[in-house]
Amino acid sequence: MPERNTDPLVKARKKYAEDKFNTLKTCLDDMLFANVPITVTEVIKLSGLSKSYLYQNEQAKKLLKEKQEISKKRQRYSGIKYDSIRNYQPTPKDAFLQIEELKRKLHDSYMVQCQILGAENERLKIEIEDIKKRIEQAKEELAAKEKGSNE
Secondary structure, three states: OOOOOOHHHHHHHHHHHHHHHHHHHHHHHHHHHOOOOOOHHHHHHHHOOOHHHHHHOHHHHHHHHHHHHHHHHHHHHHOOOOOOHHHOOOOHHHHHHHHHHHHHHHHHHHHHHHHHHHHHHHHHHHHHHHHHHHHHHHHHHHHHHHHHHHO
16 A cells, blocks of 8 residues: 655645734734734634634744733733724724735635645545556456366
Protein backbone atom coordinates (compact mmCIF):
# COMPACT_ATOMS: atom_id res chain seq x y z
CA MET A 1 0.00 0.00 0.00
CA PRO A 2 1.50 3.38 -0.95
CA GLU A 3 2.54 5.77 1.78
CA ARG A 4 0.20 8.72 2.30
CA ASN A 5 1.55 12.11 1.38
CA THR A 6 0.22 14.39 4.11
CA ASP A 7 2.29 17.46 3.23
CA PRO A 8 -0.61 19.32 1.55
CA LEU A 9 -2.83 18.59 4.54
CA VAL A 10 -0.24 19.84 7.01
CA LYS A 11 0.35 23.00 4.96
CA ALA A 12 -3.38 23.64 4.68
CA ARG A 13 -3.86 23.16 8.42
CA LYS A 14 -0.99 25.55 9.21
CA LYS A 15 -2.46 28.16 6.86
CA TYR A 16 -5.86 27.75 8.50
CA ALA A 17 -4.35 28.22 11.98
CA GLU A 18 -2.39 31.25 10.78
CA ASP A 19 -5.54 32.77 9.28
CA LYS A 20 -7.42 32.30 12.56
CA PHE A 21 -4.64 34.05 14.45
CA ASN A 22 -4.53 36.88 11.91
CA THR A 23 -8.29 37.29 12.24
CA LEU A 24 -7.93 37.60 16.01
CA LYS A 25 -5.08 40.08 15.62
CA THR A 26 -7.09 42.24 13.18
CA CYS A 27 -10.16 42.16 15.40
CA LEU A 28 -8.18 43.21 18.48
CA ASP A 29 -6.41 45.99 16.60
CA ASP A 30 -9.76 47.29 15.29
CA MET A 31 -11.21 47.23 18.81
CA LEU A 32 -8.22 49.16 20.13
CA PHE A 33 -8.47 51.66 17.31
CA ALA A 34 -12.17 52.20 18.02
CA ASN A 35 -11.37 52.46 21.75
CA VAL A 36 -13.79 49.64 22.53
CA PRO A 37 -13.27 47.55 25.68
CA ILE A 38 -11.76 44.19 24.83
CA THR A 39 -13.66 41.33 26.39
CA VAL A 40 -13.75 37.70 25.37
CA THR A 41 -17.47 37.93 24.60
CA GLU A 42 -17.05 40.92 22.31
CA VAL A 43 -14.02 39.41 20.59
CA ILE A 44 -15.99 36.23 19.89
CA LYS A 45 -18.91 38.22 18.45
CA LEU A 46 -16.71 40.34 16.19
CA SER A 47 -14.17 37.76 15.04
CA GLY A 48 -16.36 34.68 14.76
CA LEU A 49 -13.75 32.63 16.62
CA SER A 50 -14.71 30.14 19.31
CA LYS A 51 -14.26 30.67 23.01
CA SER A 52 -12.22 27.47 23.22
CA TYR A 53 -9.79 28.83 20.61
CA LEU A 54 -9.19 31.93 22.71
CA TYR A 55 -8.61 29.94 25.88
CA GLN A 56 -6.78 26.88 24.55
CA ASN A 57 -4.41 28.44 22.01
CA GLU A 58 -1.51 29.81 24.03
CA GLN A 59 -0.45 32.30 21.37
CA ALA A 60 -4.01 33.64 21.06
CA LYS A 61 -4.44 33.78 24.84
CA LYS A 62 -1.21 35.76 25.23
CA LEU A 63 -2.17 38.24 22.49
CA LEU A 64 -5.65 38.69 23.98
CA LYS A 65 -4.24 39.45 27.44
CA GLU A 66 -1.72 41.94 26.02
CA LYS A 67 -4.41 43.80 24.10
CA GLN A 68 -6.78 43.74 27.10
CA GLU A 69 -4.10 45.42 29.22
CA ILE A 70 -3.55 48.10 26.58
CA SER A 71 -7.31 48.63 26.33
CA LYS A 72 -7.70 48.97 30.10
CA LYS A 73 -4.87 51.51 30.30
CA ARG A 74 -6.33 53.57 27.46
CA GLN A 75 -9.78 53.64 29.03
CA ARG A 76 -8.37 54.49 32.43
CA TYR A 77 -6.55 57.52 31.04
CA SER A 78 -9.20 58.64 28.57
CA GLY A 79 -11.92 59.03 31.20
CA ILE A 80 -14.48 57.75 28.67
CA LYS A 81 -16.44 54.64 29.53
CA TYR A 82 -18.04 52.43 26.92
CA ASP A 83 -20.54 49.98 28.26
CA SER A 84 -20.55 47.77 25.19
CA ILE A 85 -19.48 47.53 21.62
CA ARG A 86 -23.15 47.73 20.72
CA ASN A 87 -22.87 51.49 21.20
CA TYR A 88 -20.21 51.60 18.52
CA GLN A 89 -21.71 52.31 15.11
CA PRO A 90 -19.51 51.03 12.30
CA THR A 91 -19.00 53.30 9.33
CA PRO A 92 -19.77 52.07 5.83
CA LYS A 93 -16.02 51.64 5.33
CA ASP A 94 -15.86 49.37 8.42
CA ALA A 95 -18.76 47.30 7.11
CA PHE A 96 -17.07 47.06 3.70
CA LEU A 97 -13.82 45.91 5.32
CA GLN A 98 -15.69 43.28 7.35
CA ILE A 99 -17.36 42.01 4.17
CA GLU A 100 -14.01 41.86 2.39
CA GLU A 101 -12.51 39.98 5.34
CA LEU A 102 -15.37 37.45 5.22
CA LYS A 103 -14.89 37.02 1.47
CA ARG A 104 -11.19 36.40 1.99
CA LYS A 105 -11.90 33.86 4.74
CA LEU A 106 -14.41 32.03 2.56
CA HIS A 107 -12.02 31.98 -0.39
CA ASP A 108 -9.16 30.72 1.78
CA SER A 109 -11.38 28.08 3.32
CA TYR A 110 -12.47 26.99 -0.16
CA MET A 111 -8.84 26.78 -1.33
CA VAL A 112 -7.85 24.74 1.72
CA GLN A 113 -10.71 22.32 1.09
CA CYS A 114 -9.69 22.02 -2.58
CA GLN A 115 -6.11 21.19 -1.58
CA ILE A 116 -7.27 18.61 0.93
CA LEU A 117 -9.68 16.99 -1.52
CA GLY A 118 -7.11 17.06 -4.32
CA ALA A 119 -4.54 15.27 -2.17
CA GLU A 120 -7.13 12.70 -1.07
CA ASN A 121 -8.22 12.21 -4.69
CA GLU A 122 -4.64 11.51 -5.81
CA ARG A 123 -4.14 9.06 -2.96
CA LEU A 124 -7.35 7.23 -3.86
CA LYS A 125 -6.40 7.04 -7.56
CA ILE A 126 -3.12 5.38 -6.62
CA GLU A 127 -4.91 3.00 -4.28
CA ILE A 128 -7.45 2.10 -6.99
CA GLU A 129 -4.64 1.33 -9.47
CA ASP A 130 -2.97 -0.87 -6.86
CA ILE A 131 -6.22 -2.76 -6.25
CA LYS A 132 -6.78 -3.21 -10.00
CA LYS A 133 -3.29 -4.71 -10.35
CA ARG A 134 -3.96 -7.11 -7.47
CA ILE A 135 -7.28 -8.14 -9.04
CA GLU A 136 -5.56 -8.85 -12.37
CA GLN A 137 -2.89 -10.90 -10.60
CA ALA A 138 -5.56 -12.84 -8.72
CA LYS A 139 -7.44 -13.50 -12.00
CA GLU A 140 -4.24 -14.74 -13.65
CA GLU A 141 -3.45 -17.01 -10.70
CA LEU A 142 -6.98 -18.38 -10.72
CA ALA A 143 -6.83 -18.99 -14.47
CA ALA A 144 -3.46 -20.72 -14.06
CA LYS A 145 -4.85 -22.95 -11.28
CA GLU A 146 -7.92 -23.84 -13.37
CA LYS A 147 -5.71 -24.59 -16.38
CA GLY A 148 -3.42 -26.75 -14.19
CA SER A 149 -6.34 -28.66 -12.67
CA ASN A 150 -7.91 -29.30 -16.12
CA GLU A 151 -4.72 -30.93 -17.42
